[in-house]
Amino acid sequence: PFNHAHKVSKFCYADKDLIHKAIAASVAARREWDLKPVQDRAAVLFKAADVISGPKRGEVLAKTMIGQQGKTVIQAEIDAAAELIDFFRFNAKHAVELEAAQPMDVEGSTNTAIYRGLEGFVAAVSPFNFTAIGGNLAATPAGNVVLWKPSDTAMSASYAVYRILRECGLPPNIIQFLPADGPVFGDAVTSSEHLAGINFTGSVTFKHLWKQVAHNLDMYKTFPRLAGCGGKNFHFVHKSANVRSVVNGTVRSAFEYGGQKCSACSRMYVPAGLWPDVKQQLLDAVKQIRVGDPVEDLGAFFSAVIDDKSFSRIKKYLDDAKSSPELEVIAGGNCDDSKGYFVEPTIITTKDPQHPIMAQEIFGPVLSVYVYPDDDYKDVLSLVDRTSPYALTGAVFALDSVVDEASKILRNAAGNFYINDKSTGSVVAQQPFGGARASTNDKPGGPHYVLRWTSPQVVKETHVPLTQWKYPYMA
Numbered sequence: 001p002f003n004h005a006h007k008v009s010k011f012c013y014a015d016k017d018l019i020h021k022a023i024a025a026s027v028a029a030r031r032e033w034d035l036k037p038v039q040d041r042a043a044v045l046f047k048a049a050d051v052i053s054g055p056k057r058g059e060v061l062a063k064t065m066i067g068q069q070g071k072t073v074i075q076a077e078i079d080a081a082a083e084l085i086d087f088f089r090f091n092a093k094h095a096v097e098l099e100a101a102q103p104m105d106v107e108g109s110t111n112t113a114i115y116r117g118l119e120g121f122v123a124a125v126s127p128f129n130f131t132a133i134g135g136n137l138a139a140t141p142a143g144n145v146v147l148w149k150p151s152d153t154a155m156s157a158s159y160a161v162y163r164i165l166r167e168c169g170l171p172p173n174i175i176q177f178l179p180a181d182g183p184v185f186g187d188a189v190t191s192s193e194h195l196a197g198i199n200f201t202g203s204v205t206f207k208h209l210w211k212q213v214a215h216n217l218d219m220y221k222t223f224p225r226l227a228g229c230g231g232k233n234f235h236f237v238h239k240s241a242n243v244r245s246v247v248n249g250t251v252r253s254a255f256e257y258g259g260q261k262c263s264a265c266s267r268m269y270v271p272a273g274l275w276p277d278v279k280q281q282l283l284d285a286v287k288q289i290r291v292g293d294p295v296e297d298l299g300a301f302f303s304a305v306i307d308d309k310s311f312s313r314i315k316k317y318l319d320d321a322k323s324s325p326e327l328e329v330i331a332g333g334n335c336d337d338s339k340g341y342f343v344e345p346t347i348i349t350t351k352d353p354q355h356p357i358m359a360q361e362i363f364g365p366v367l368s369v370y371v372y373p374d375d376d377y378k379d380v381l382s383l384v385d386r387t388s389p390y391a392l393t394g395a396v397f398a399l400d401s402v403v404d405e406a407s408k409i410l411r412n413a414a415g416n417f418y419i420n421d422k423s424t425g426s427v428v429a430q431q432p433f434g435g436a437r438a439s440t441n442d443k444p445g446g447p448h449y450v451l452r453w454t455s456p457q458v459v460k461e462t463h464v465p466l467t468q469w470k471y472p473y474m475a
Contacts (some may be wrong), residue, residue, distance in 0.1 A: 010166070014180040017380055019147070019188035020177045026121040026145035027194050029173035033145065034117045038099055041315035042092035043144050047168040048139075049088035052161075057081050057163075060160050064131045067156030067295050070303040070340075072294040075257050076131075080157060083132035087445065091140045094447040098454070107139045108464040115454040117144040119222050120196030122453065123189040125182075126304065127201040128153040128306050129260045135161045139176050139197045141453040144196065146175045149185045153306050190216055195224050199454065203230025203438050225452060229439035231262040231392030232361050233414070234384050236406065237278065238398035239271040239374045243422070245283040246274075246397045247420035251394075255289060255345045256368040256424065258302040260310075262320045262431075263393040263416070267358045267366060271374040279330070286345050287333045294342070304340035305364055307327065311341035314359060314364035317357060318346060326352045332365070353380075359388045377402070381409040391415060392435030393423040415441050 014022070032105035052060055064071050064080040071079065079248070095115075103111040126134035128151040135158075138148040142165075150158035157313040162177045178185065182205065189195055190212040198213070200206050206228030213224055235244050235253065270278050292300040305311050315335045321327040332346035346367045350358060353370040372380045384394070394414035397407040403419050410417065413434030416426055426433045432446025443449050 012179060014178045014185070016184055016188045019178060019180060020184060020192070022147055022173075023189070023192050023194055024122060024177065025173040026147060029171065030117065030121070030145045033171065033174055034143075037117065038143065039173055040094050044142075045088040045138055045139060045164060048161075048164050049085045049092075051168060052088070053085050053165050054083065054165055056160070060084070060131065060157060060164075063157040067333060068153045068306070069128060069131070070294055070306070071257060072300055073298060075302075076396070077295075081132040083130070083428060084135050084161070087132055090429045090445065091136070091450055093227040094450045095143060096308075097447070098450055104338035109460055109462045112461070113457045114457040114459060115143075115451075118225065118453060118455050120144075120194040120220075120224075121186040121189075121192075122146045122199055122225075123185075123195065124199045124414040125185070125202075125205075126150050126158060128155070128256065129262075129299035131157040131161065133201055133444075134158045137322065139165060139199065140444065140449060141197065141199055142170070142175055144449075144453055146199075147189060148175055148177050148418065149182075150177065152179070155179060165263065179417055182377045186212060190221050191219075193219050193221055195220055196222055197461055198227065199453075200226075200228040202228060204229070204413050215380060227440050227442045227452065229262060229392055229434060229442075229468045230361055230390055231435065232267060232359060232390045232438070233263055233265050233393040233395075234388075234421060235265045235268045235395045236381065236384055236410075237270045237274060238377055238396070238402045238406075239273050240399040241274065241397035241439060243274060243277045243281060245420060246270075246278055247285060249375065249395065249397070250287075250367070251282065251285045253422035253424045255286075255302060255365050258305050258343065259367075260306060260363055261424055263426065263441050264363075265395070265423045266367060267388070268364055268369045269353075269380055270330035270371050270446065271377065275371045282347060283331055283385070286347065289345050291342060291344065300332040302345075302365065306341070306343045308337070308341060310338055310363065311335065311343065314362060314366065317362055317364075317366060318343075321348050321357065324355075326350055326355055326369070327357065329463045352384055361390065378405065378409070381406055383411055383416050385413045389438045391437035392439050393418070393426075395419070395421060395423045402433075412436060414440065415443075426475050 040391045058241045060080045061076045064076040122144050124138040224266045289301045294303045328349045332344035334344045347367050357368045393416040395418035428445040432443035434441040434443045
């Protein structure tokens with residue numbers, strides 16, 4: 001089966017010694033690279049975007065579909081082509097434009113901001129679920145030097161992106177592609193005095209890396225920049241919402257790519273008055289979802305989850321739900337790992353709005369629903385805000401007057417906030433992405449993300465000899 005294929009033998013993994021050699025090579029390459037004009041460095045990404053949009057498009061898409069990631073052709077096109085191309089083009093554009101942001105001059109002196117790279121290397125630890133995120137985590141900080149640890153389950157597509165960058169003029173040792181065991185890589189990079197940043201997607205492992213950085217803080221030449229995110233995202237529905245819009249948006253957000261998106265809707269709050277209609281339409285929609293091999297069945301809506309660990313974790317949640325008196329599985333709930341790791345699209349209702357299934361990140365095709373009394377919506381909005389440690393994405397379906405109330409109560413509950421739209425689908429340069437709380441809000445896809453990976457220097461040049469200056473009180 002496709003999602004058992006293309007695994008890289010751990011005999012091919014970089015060990016700690018090799019990672020330290022890669023760090024040394026990065027540090028050696030950094031000085032010359034950092035002095036290159038930003039336009040020259042950005043040109044690599046502009047060219048790579050052109051190559052991916054043209055001659056290499058099919059290869060990157062195919063490897064995103066069959067290189068264990070198991071994306072449908074539509075999801076692969078959105079990810080490995082459109083979003084990756086946009087990341088490269090817009091981030092390169094933002095980097096060039098950043099130099100235009102200069103401090104003011106005054107009579108007798110000029111002031112210049114120089115956007116240097118970080119003094120050291122950036123460790124990019126990329127996830128399996130988006131080829132675009134892998135490319136972005138490694139390439140956008142590549143005004144610096146980067147050690148890229150790809151996900152074990154996205155190796156083929158990630159390597160294709162790396163090869164394209166090299167073929168488009170990226171010099172050796174600027175980005176180094178280092179498949180490695182996660183703990184070995186983490187231990188190696190966090191124990192190096194040259195660590196200048198960690199660019200990561202995820203939350204649990206990210207906390208562990210943050211603790212390692214804190215433990216080693218005194219050894220670093222500079223405070224490392226840390227970026228990471230996780231999500232337990234919500235759809236809040238008010239009685240004034242359009243039911244068809246709610247259902248269509250929720251089905252897509254919860255089940256596209258099997259819910260394996262950090263922005264996927266995994267908890268939903270529905271008023272009792274609307275629940276019969278919402279429930280029936282959700283059940284009807286789920287019946288139409290086809291789950292299968294994305295290559296053999298181009299009509300499949302989503303495919304297998306990524307690996308056995310993910311399958312086992314999701315299955316445990318479903319088994320617990322079936323035996324819990326507080327939960328009811330109203331759709332799906334079955335798993336099959338005989339030919340790949342397949343999980344049915346599942347909807348679970350809960351009597352307890354603070355049940356762990358409403359708070360913990362599952363990362364699979366599982367939607368939990370809490371049905372609340374219609375007139376309690378303000379209390380439920382407060383409940384939404386405090387239920388989960390994550391504040392990544394969220395959506396409110398309601399008329400304008402309620403949206404205003406919800407926006408105030410949920411001000412800190414989501415870094416990407418959607419009004420009458422699904423919680424997934426942020427577009428580069430349109431909705432820069434990132435949340436707070438258990439996520440660092442770095443906003444990739446926007447102009448500020450590039451600034452995150454720079455160390456600005458301000459230079460004042462005086463044009464009047466100091467010998468001619470007098471203090472105001474001197475005669």
